[in-house]
Amino acid sequence: MSVLGLTGTEEDVYRYFLRNPRTPAHDIHGVFSFGQEGATLAISRLRDLRLLHGDDESTWATEPGVAVPRLMEKQLAAMHRTIRQLTKPWPILRSLQRDRQDPLPELSGTADGAGATLRRLEDLREVRAHIDELAFSAQQEVLAAEPYDTLPQEDIAHGRPVDVRCLRRGVRIRNLVRTSALEDPESLSHLRKLHANGAQIRVANELSQQMLVYDRHTALLPIDVHDTARGALRIEESTLVGGVVSLFERLWAATTDFATLTAPGAGRITRLSETQQRVLTCMCTVSKDEVGAQRAGMSLRSALVTAHKQR
Structure with a gap:
C-alpha cells in the first residue's frame, strides 16, 4: 500500500x-x-x-x-x-540563476558582470544547453528560422522533443524553413510531426539567416552565418532582439504556409533542372526570345516549350 x-x-x-x-x-x-x-x-x-x-x-x-x-x-x-x-518554477529558476557563477565571456553588461546582454557560445554543447534552458523557460512564443536544404539529423533528434514539450505547455512556435527542405523526406517528416503537434510553419524560397528567439526577450544567432558550427551569440539586449524579431516578421509575412504547400493535391514541389534553369535565365536576360534560345543552344520552339513547362 x-x-x-x-x-x-x-x-x-x-x-x-x-x-x-x-x-x-x-x-x-x-x-x-x-x-x-x-x-x-x-x-x-x-x-x-x-x-x-x-x-x-x-x-x-x-x-x-x-x-x-x-x-x-x-x-x-x-x-x-x-x-x-512544477508548472510555476520561475521563482526557483531566477533564484538559482542569481547564484550561478557563469564562466562564459561577457561582451557587454553591467560593471560587475551581472546582467550581461551578449554572450559568446563557442561550444555546440553549450549552445544546446542554452537552447534547452531557454525552451524550458519560454512561456509564450518561440520564433525559429532554419536556412537548411536538409535539416540536420542531429538537430532534429535534439530539437523535436524540446519543441513538443513547449507546444504541450501552450507555448506558440513559429518556424521558417526553406522550400528545398520539403524535398528531403526526413526533413519533411519532421516538419509534419511538428505541425501535427501545433507548430506554425511557413516556407520561404530564399532564407539565409538562422535565428531563434524566445519570448521576444532572448535571441540566439550564429557567430558565423556561413559556418554555424563555430557557435552562437546569446543576445538579451532589447534593441538588438527587437531588430531580430522585426526581421523574422518581415520574412514570415513574405512566405507560404506549410499546410498549403503540403496539402493533398497541392502538387509536388520540385527544383528546376539545370537545363530549365539555363533556358529561363537566357530567356529572361535578353530582349528577344530568338536570342535567348540561341544562347541556350536550342531551337526557339524547344526553348519556349521548356520555359512554358515551368508556368
Missing part, C-alpha cells in the same frame, strides 16, 4: 486490525518485530487518517472499500499540488 502513502509498518497494523477487529491496541506490540514505539506511531497515524477507530481497549479498521478511495483522494490531492508547483 506504499503507493497509497502508507509505510510497511502502517500497512501491517491496518491489516492486523482488519483480521482482528475490536481487539485492544496494546495487543499488537508483541505481534510484530517493530516494537512498541513503532506500533504506537503507526496506530497514531492510522487514526489521523481515519483508518482505525475506537480506543485502546477496542480498535477496529475502516472497511477497505472506504479506506482505499480515501487514501487515493489524499495522494491525488498531493500530486495536484506538486504539479501546480
